[in-house]
Amino acid sequence: MKITETLNTTKNKAAQGAGSEQAITGAEAIMRCLVEEGTETIFGYPGGAIMPVYDALYDYMDRINHILVRHEQGAAHAAQGYARVSGKAGVCLVTSGPGATNLVTGIADALMDSTPMICIVGQVKDTLLGTDAFQEADVMNITSPITKWNFQITRADEIPEVMAKAYYIATSGRPGPVFIDVTKNAQQDKMTKPFVYKKCKQLANYHPRLVPKPDQVSEAAKLINAAKKPYLFVGHGVLIAKAEEELMTFAEKSGIPVASTLLGLSAFPVDHPLYVGMLGMHGNYGSNVLINEADLIIALGMRFDDRVTGELSKFAINAKIVHIDIDPAEINKIVKADAPVVGDAKEAVKALLPLVDKKEHTAWLNQFKELNKLEYEKVIKAEILPHADGAITMGEVINLLSEKTKGTATIIADVGQHQMISARYYNFAQTDGWVTSGGMGTMGFALPAAFGVKVAKPKREAIAVIGDGCFQMTIQELGTIAQSKLPVKIIILNNNYLGMVRQWQELFFNNRYSFVELQNPDFVAISKGFGIFGEKVATREELEGALERMLESDVPYLLDVTVLKQHNVFPMIASGSGVSEMRLE
Amino acid sequence: MKTQKIYTISVFSENRIGLLNKLTALFSRRRLNIESITISETERKGISRHTITILSDQEVVENLVKQIRKIIEVFVVYGYENKDLVISETALFKVSTQNLELGSSLHEVLHKIESKIMMLEEQYVIVEKTGTEVEIMDAYAELKPFGIIEFVRSGRVALEKNMKSITAYLPEFELNTIN
Numbered sequence: 001m002k003i004t005e006t007l008n009t010t011k012n013k014a015a016q017g018a019g020s021e022q023a024i025t026g027a028e029a030i031m032r033c034l035v036e037e038g039t040e041t042i043f044g045y046p047g048g049a050i051m052p053v054y055d056a057l058y059d060y061m062d063r064i065n066h067i068l069v070r071h072e073q074g075a076a077h078a079a080q081g082y083a084r085v086s087g088k089a090g091v092c093l094v095t096s097g098p099g100a101t102n103l104v105t106g107i108a109d110a111l112m113d114s115t116p117m118i119c120i121v122g123q124v125k126d127t128l129l130g131t132d133a134f135q136e137a138d139v140m141n142i143t144s145p146i147t148k149w150n151f152q153i154t155r156a157d158e159i160p161e162v163m164a165k166a167y168y169i170a171t172s173g174r175p176g177p178v179f180i181d182v183t184k185n186a187q188q189d190k191m192t193k194p195f196v197y198k199k200c201k202q203l204a205n206y207h208p209r210l211v212p213k214p215d216q217v218s219e220a221a222k223l224i225n226a227a228k229k230p231y232l233f234v235g236h237g238v239l240i241a242k243a244e245e246e247l248m249t250f251a252e253k254s255g256i257p258v259a260s261t262l263l264g265l266s267a268f269p270v271d272h273p274l275y276v277g278m279l280g281m282h283g284n285y286g287s288n289v290l291i292n293e294a295d296l297i298i299a300l301g302m303r304f305d306d307r308v309t310g311e312l313s314k315f316a317i318n319a320k321i322v323h324i325d326i327d328p329a330e331i332n333k334i335v336k337a338d339a340p341v342v343g344d345a346k347e348a349v350k351a352l353l354p355l356v357d358k359k360e361h362t363a364w365l366n367q368f369k370e371l372n373k374l375e376y377e378k379v380i381k382a383e384i385l386p387h388a389d390g391a392i393t394m395g396e397v398i399n400l401l402s403e404k405t406k407g408t409a410t411i412i413a414d415v416g417q418h419q420m421i422s423a424r425y426y427n428f429a430q431t432d433g434w435v436t437s438g439g440m441g442t443m444g445f446a447l448p449a450a451f452g453v454k455v456a457k458p459k460r461e462a463i464a465v466i467g468d469g470c471f472q473m474t475i476q477e478l479g480t481i482a483q484s485k486l487p488v489k490i491i492i493l494n495n496n497y498l499g500m501v502r503q504w505q506e507l508f509f510n511n512r513y514s515f516v517e518l519q520n521p522d523f524v525a526i527s528k529g530f531g532i533f534g535e536k537v538a539t540r541e542e543l544e545g546a547l548e549r550m551l552e553s554d555v556p557y558l559l560d561v562t563v564l565k566q567h568n569v570f571p572m573i574a575s576g577s578g579v580s581e582m583r584l585e
Numbered sequence: 586m587k588t589q590k591i592y593t594i595s596v597f598s599e600n601r602i603g604l605l606n607k608l609t610a611l612f613s614r615r616r617l618n619i620e621s622i623t624i625s626e627t628e629r630k631g632i633s634r635h636t637i638t639i640l641s642d643q644e645v646v647e648n649l650v651k652q653i654r655k656i657i658e659v660f661v662v663y664g665y666e667n668k669d670l671v672i673s674e675t676a677l678f679k680v681s682t683q684n685l686e687l688g689s690s691l692h693e694v695l696h697k698i699e700s701k702i703m704m705l706e707e708q709y710v711i712v713e714k715t716g717t718e719v720e721i722m723d724a725y726a727e728l729k730p731f732g733i734i735e736f737v738r739s740g741r742v743a744l745e746k747n748m749k750s751i752t753a754y755l756p757e758f759e760l761n762t763i764n
Contacts, residue, residue: 140603141603141606144603144606144607144610145607145610145611145614148655148657149657152602152603169657203657204660205598205599205657205658205659205660206657327655328651328654329648329651329652329654329655331651332647332648333648333651
């Protein structure tokens, strides 16, 4: 008896030693890397070529929370949602071939919207590469143009270094998606050396500039101080850099009117007196029209998307441009900068702050307020306070939601009319209050992104606002939400139409409604089938109570709100028009 | 249409599988045709030099260069006009020696175009000509009457006209070669 005990103890010690000192498999090395980087949650879907990693995950379930999605695209968007509000890399784990190609839309979306994401993807074993093996796809070439970096690991020994590089590249500078293709042999084989993890802090050939050059900053400050009608554009870069406080101090000192891009929303509180509205095709009236009256535009962490500029030759015609961005390739890409400042938004604003004069631009600010009043009269009033006997409008729902949540929820919007309405009528009071697919405009983004948000910020109310078209693109993720018990709230703004396309067909294609009407299923029944409670809201009387019940719920909750069937989002800058040609009707 | 001319883009990158695809994808996405491309390892192990020529305009090239810099494996990128560079190409001509009427003058022509004989056979000769694109095409015209059996031209190689060296291009890499 005694002898046996001694033997067992020795054995156990040997086993422990093997864990820390001796060689581990590539699959376990991947787990160790995730733990080293502090990744607590990953989103994934198993399959043949990633099975060794899933097997290793079985022993790491106490340290790594894995959320089983229903389609790999869901994993990608969930990882995006997670990353967008946490600032940490969102991690996806999927298999080779179709598993990998199903990520593609999400990866492209993450690149466009500068979202840190790491995709760990299985691949056939190295000896089978290029042989058309089962579930083999040339994913390195497929993902090259849509990733910040990609790498194929074929040996277990490469894993720690490549993973450290992956995290560093994904999260530093202008964040973006990184794709790591791991052949099956690299997962199965034991490393030939002990696992040692060293976080990557710099690379030989990649040097994102955080602190801007002082001469660029002083040149920018000179233009800012000389401007009579300066105008500050706030983009996604402010949220990524977590520069909200610096921005506030800067705006209040300089007295410059602040507008936000679609992705910059919630970086600056909507009810602040200096806030003049959203930029872009369906932004606010004053904030767009007055772009051509400004004599200086300070673009902070934004990239002059064509949905913001409208017709470029009619954009900012009287303004000099101070363009602050961390990505030098954005400077002069669309709009020529008079004073480029390459650097992180937070560092740049900090550097600018002591150099700018304290000022007020009351008259200039009032010009915005006047035009926005006009917009209120012509558009907003009817949208948020519609005629009592008509159908519910999208704006009414969002406005009420905004009131009920005091602007403190995180709204995850899909793509289309409901997205623009959410952007326009939710009064964002807190940072990280808005997640949407901006650059790519990926329908189906919101539902998976919403549970990604909820995982990252469990205390935040995460409300997905989704159109009936978008909802059916990733509807299967209701299963993920139910199984993971993530109390995500879902509002479907249901007009039985692909509303934005219908709007364009009405306005620009002579009412020829080509394939935009949908015969929808019973969303509440579907939701219940997945085990998620849902309510149908068809009348105005039901709306407020339903919203309250949804917000009070501590489990996932869905509202299917029937809204005005044919309704247009205004104001609007038509394609080919300049910003000052924005239409109110 | 803006005035187009030949630009040379020099890219120094890691010598790695797939890198060429990442690089050329940036050209094809912008519908830029690559006129010539020459790649080889530099005197520094593990670093490749790509010399790429395109027909384009200043603005496009400036933006393209910045996009190429974003490839993680790329160390440095420069865009040049011809006037900034010393340019050279190599061409090989397989020329027939069967044209007896002209046979005697072949030697004179080879001398005139400053080419080098790489191989001499009874029926043909392979000559090498190094020079600018124009010089090579001039040589082509001179040799054509003899009967060019086969002709191949390398892509452009080019060096900037100044004292900079590759090590000056890559100061950071120097520090990190240990890993």
